Amino acid sequence: METEMHSGTECQLCKLNIPRLDSRSLPMSLLLQSAEEGCRSCGTLEACIRTIVDPKRRHFDCYYLISNNTAVTSLSDPLICISLYLSYTDIKVQFCQVQETYRHASPGWVDVPDQTDSDESLAWAKERLESCIKHHNCSTASHSYCPTRVLDVSFGNDPDYIRVVDKNETYSRQYFALSHCWGKPDEMTTKLTVHTHEEYRTRGLVVESLPQTFKDAVQFTRNMGYQYLWIDSLCIIQRDYEKDSNDDKSMAEEDWKRESGKMCSVYQNSHLTLAAAWGRGCRDGLFYRQNIAKFQRTMPNGFSNFVFARETMDHDRLPYSPLFKRSWAFQERLLSPRTLYFSRIELVWSCKMDAKCQCGGDILSFDVPKVLSQEHIFQESNHIKVWHDLLIKYGLTTSSHGCDRLAAIEGLAKYLNPQMKRVYLAGLWQDSFWEDFMWTTSSGYGERTEQTEPPPVKNKWSSDRWLFPTWSWASIIGIPEWQDKIARVLVGGVMAYYEWNADTPYKLHLEGVVVLVRVSEPPFSTFGKGGEFYPDYDISLEGKGFIGREATIHCLRVSNQDGRLISVALHCVDETNQLYERIGIVYFDTEYYGVLPRWWTDGDRLEPMRVCLI
Known part of the structure; x- marks a missing residue:
């Protein structure tokens, strides 16, 4: 203006x-x-x-x-x-x-373009990519990897169409990937389904029919001089709740399970990830045009002054963009070797060795790819803290479906696994099981991960009662936390077993001394000194997981280190099969409280027993 x-x-x-x-x-x-x-x-x-x-x-x-x-x-x-x-x-x-x-x-x-799709912005993005390819060691992990499907954005040289390309067809392995917020389900007007797969593969689909974010990603990929683009909802078969038969439903769910497990490889091997940072849904678009005010003022002396105004270049706002709050986007930005963020103000570049913004100012290290690329991080003494720190940051994100709680992080776990060389157990690692198992929630009262509508998609960790086992932090919606010093001195012959069973992988067998305490007794009651009880969720709420005041709690003694006693609070949900659920962690500081609590001392005369957690 x-x-x-x-x-x-x-x-x-x-x-x-x-x-x-x-x-x-x-x-x-x-x-x-x-x-x-x-x-x-x-x-x-x-x-x-x-x-x-x-x-x-x-x-x-x-x-x-x-x-x-x-x-x-x-x-x-x-x-x-x-x-x-x-x-x-x-x-x-x-x-x-x-x-x-x-x-x-x-x-x-700061004189930067007022549009992130301007010629100047495109030239800046090309310069960043070319410089990274030439000077950095940010290349993809495997030059032979191909996603199961990609989009050919140059299909027949017709700008009005793109086409889904299957893996069995020959195509360049250099592809862009899109990271974005889906938004409301009804906004996803175009998606790959059992019914559209053949049409999109042979005749293609009209670009104009795509949501705005997809159209912008297609345009930008073309302008950058590349042919292939990966978008989740167009490269993974989605459910069509109106048309799907039972067979169609099974086919879509099977494709989703298989392809969601490959998300790690898709982003890890992308040539460049386009991150729609500012958009809350797929209709918002990738690009943003900023309003800039320009005024000429005539001064009393006859000379002119020029006034310019725009939104301030504030780098600290990017991590608070909608995309950074989404669970799936968390691992997408960590695993991508190169990411170009489309913010509301400017473009921001991040790769394993560099981070820059269009205005040329200093930016905070809001991303983590550089950390993940340093192998020394995964030394024996440090890998536990690295994993916990990542989960704490992951806990700040949300997903539309409760069943995605683990799926959206398993790609990252697969990336870490070759370096950590450990067995992965629903968000925990077998070799550091007790350190990982002793999680609490930041609020002290989380909420059980459960989804009722639409019917939840069960995963290999699901039982008949819960989507995720109660011994995993994924069973609680909230931010997991761990103590600075994890107690490693086990007492009473406590051992952890993990017996892999394709039918019941959610079961975990523990052995140790178990003390019975009523909910009305300390530390579970609000009266008396018996230590501190950190419940995983509000056990007093009616419904599944409710525990009455006169119910019996089982305290599994875990650790006695420097006078600090730690037990795991369990609740028996099936006496016949001796099945238990974890409900929280109990702490007791002998130096502070003095006299030892009954929920610990009674175990001195008891023999270890074996319990099965679900």
């Missing part, structure tokens, strides 16, 4: 006298009133805000002025560069006022 603003009066409101890096809060109503009364500076600020901020998002009462470079005495000062922080919004506006001759030397102004 370019408008000429003529000179006028300047109100006392503009005589800010703001020292460097100080701030002032001004009511928005006062700004509007001053602009209506003819103040040219207030009018310019008000016009900038209206140009940049969407009317639907203008729910703010005041703004803040921050001087970036020097003391400010008046908004009409030449070479002024400030930021407007709009309260009750997530928007910061960069405001720059300069004389024409200083346009490209204005302090604090």
Whole structure:
């Protein structure tokens, strides 16, 4: 927007006298009133805000002025560069006022394209990719890997069509992959199903029928000079709940199980991953066009000043984008050797050896591929902490389907497994079982992972009662946590068995001393000193998993290290078959409490027993 603003009066409101890096809060109503009364500076600020901020998002009462470079005495000062922080919004506006001759030397102004699909943005992306290929060791893990299906975006040289290509056809192994938020199910208007597979493979599908994010990804892949693109919903067979027969349903579920298990390889071997960071759904698109305000102001002396305003280049906001909150996207960005993020402000490049943004500023290390590529991380002494740290970050993400809780992280586990050389057990590792098993939830009260609508897709870890075994952190929705020092001194002959059985892999056999305690006794009750009980979920809620006040709890003694006692709280759900569920962790500090609790001392006269956790 370019408008000429003529000179006028300047109100006392503009005589800010703001020292460097100080701030002032001004009511928005006062700004509007001053602009209506003819103040040219207030009018310019008000016009900038209206140009940049969407009317639907203008729910703010005041703004803040921050001087970036020097003391400010008046908004009409030449070479002024400030930021407007709009309260009750997530928007910061960069405001720059300069004389024409200083346009490209204005302090604090970042001159980047206002569109992420501009020619300048495309050239920047090409330069980053070419530089990485030439100078970095970020190549894919296997040059022979081919996804089961990819999209040919140059099908017949017809820009209106793309085609699904199966693995048995010959195609280049250099492909792009898309990482995005699906959004609402009804927004996914075009997807690969049992019924559309043959049509998409032979006749192709119309680009215009695709959701906007897919169309943009096709366009960008073409503009970068590449032919093949991988998009999950067009390369993995999806359910069609209206048309699928029972056989169709089985075929789709089988394809999903097989292909979701290959997600690790798909992203690990992609030539470049396109990350739709700002979009909340597939309709939002990959690209973003930013509103930039440009005003020419005539000063009282006859000279002209130029005012520029745009949203501030804020790198810290990228990790809070919608894509970073999605569970599937977590492993996608960790495993991809190269990722190009399409944010609301600019493009951001991240590979195993470098991270850059379009504006050229410093960016925080928000990504982890560089960490994962360092083999020394997986030494015996450090691999446990690495895994726990990843799971804590993963716990901050969400998925639309509870059944994806483990599926969205198993690709990462497969990537780590060759380096860690350990047996994977539903989010835990056999060689570090007790360290992994002693998880708690950050809130102290998680929520059991359960999905009722649509019917959950069972996995190899599912029992008749739960989608995931209660001994796994995946059984709880929330952020898992682990103690800084994991107790490794086991007592009472405690041992962990994992007996692989294709029919019941969710079962875990433990052996140790078990003490019976009622829920009404400490530490489970709220009265008396008996230690600290960290329940996995709210056991008092009615429904599956409910435990009454007079119910009996089984405390499996685990560790006594430096006077700190640890037990696992179990609840028997099937006395006939002696099946138990984990319900929490019990801690007791002998130095703090003094007298040992009964839920520990009673075990001194008991023999170890074997229990089966589900």
